[in-house]
Amino acid sequence: MKNCKSRCLAILALIFISGLIISGCATTGMKATDIADVTGIWVAEMAAPEGAPGGPGGGPSGPMKFTFNFKANGNNLGGTFVGPMGTENEIIEGKIEGDKLSFAVNVNAMGNDMKINYKATVSGDEMKLTFSMEGGMGGPGGGPGGGGMQMPPLIAKRQK
Numbered sequence: 001m002k003n004c005k006s007r008c009l010a011i012l013a014l015i016f017i018s019g020l021i022i023s024g025c026a027t028t029g030m031k032a033t034d035i036a037d038v039t040g041i042w043v044a045e046m047a048a049p050e051g052a053p054g055g056p057g058g059g060p061s062g063p064m065k066f067t068f069n070f071k072a073n074g075n076n077l078g079g080t081f082v083g084p085m086g087t088e089n090e091i092i093e094g095k096i097e098g099d100k101l102s103f104a105v106n107v108n109a110m111g112n113d114m115k116i117n118y119k120a121t122v123s124g125d126e127m128k129l130t131f132s133m134e135g136g137m138g139g140p141g142g143g144p145g146g147g148g149m150q151m152p153p154l155i156a157k158r159q160k
Contacts, residue, residue, distance in 0.1 A: 035075060036099045036122040042068040044129065044156035068156060072096060081105045099123065125158040 045063040064084035070091070071079040077094025087107070094103035101120040106113065114135040120127045130153045 034098055035072070035096050036101070037072070038070045038077070038096065038101065038122060038127070039072045040070060041159040042070065042127055042156040043159055044068075044127075044154040046152070046154055066154060066156070070094075077101060077103050083107065085109070101127075120156075125160075127156040127158075129154040129156055 044066045046066070047063055066084070067082040068091070069079045069081075070077060075096050077091065077096050079091045079094075081089050081091055083089070089105045089107050091103050091105055095101070099122045101118070101122065103118050105116045105118070107116060108114070112135065114133050116131050116133050118129050118131045120129040
C-alpha cells in the first residue's frame, strides 16, 4: 500500500510538473501584445530608376509613391496596395510575427503579370520593406529566363 501511494504521488508530481512545463511553453509563445500594430496607412517613396521620365529622383511628378493600407487581424495581414501607377491591388498571403511582416501583391504592369513579395520590419511608426518581383518581362526581372529581381529597401512611414 505504501509503495502504491508513493507511485501515485510520483505520477501526480510528474503530471503537475509536465503541466507547468507545457503552460510555460504556451506563455512564451506569441501574445497579442507582441504583434506589431500595423493597421492603417503607410507611405513609402523611392527615386525613379535611371532613365525614367524626369531622370533620377523621380518622374515628372517626383519620386515614385507606394501606399499600403494594412488591416491586421491577429497574425493575419490584409488590405490594399497602391503603386506608382495609381492602381489599387489586394494584399495577399499576409502574416505578422512580432515586428516582422510578410505579404505579396499581384500586379499587372504594362500587360505583364507580376507578383511582388514583401518582407518588412516595423519599428514604431517606421517600416523597412524589402521586396522582390516574380514574373514580368523576363530576364533579371523574372518570367521566362529570369529569377526574382531584388530591389533596394523602402522606408514606409505611418500616416497619422
